Amino acid sequence: MSDQIQSQRLDKWLWHARFFKTRTLAGRVISEGKVRVDGTIVSKPSRAVRAGMVLTFTQAKEVRVVCIEGIGDRRGPAPEAQALYTDLTPPKPPKDPAKIAPRPVYEGGGRPTKKQRRQLDRFDGLE
Incomplete structure (x- = not known):
């Protein structure tokens, strides 16, 4: 990390911090207005960001809130990228084990027949 750099483009920072695989993908998400900087919606990938700013964006169907620690x-x-931010996203509540139904276990020998596979799919809610 360089001490000389005071600010950086938003799309480039998101790419450096490994939130998006490519700068193009980061730029597309920003252009769609799905990123907020300090609570303000940003639509330009060239927006300059500095240490101390808070970013809010969606990633993999989850809302991420991060505070920029460095450029x-x-x-x-990955360890170098994780040093660039502090994750402020609240942790997910643990799933209640009582609500999770156990998966059915096939107790026969070998592969299930087509009829048995359909029954398993129907039980899992896939069909």
Whole structure:
């Protein structure tokens, strides 16, 4: 991380911090207005960000809230990328084990027949 760099483009920072696989993908998400910087919707990937700013965006159907801790000068390994931000996303509540139904176990020998597979799919709610 370089001390000389004070600010960086938003799409480049999201790519350096490894939230998106490519800068193009990061830019597309920003252009669609799905990223907020300090609570303000941003629609330009060229928006400058600095340390201390808070970003809110969706990633993999989850809302992420991160505080920028530093500006990176390269897209390095994951531990280096994780040093660029502090994750403020509230943790998910643990799933209640009583609500999770156990998966049915096939107790026969070998593969299930087509009829048995359909019954399993119907039980799992796939059909």
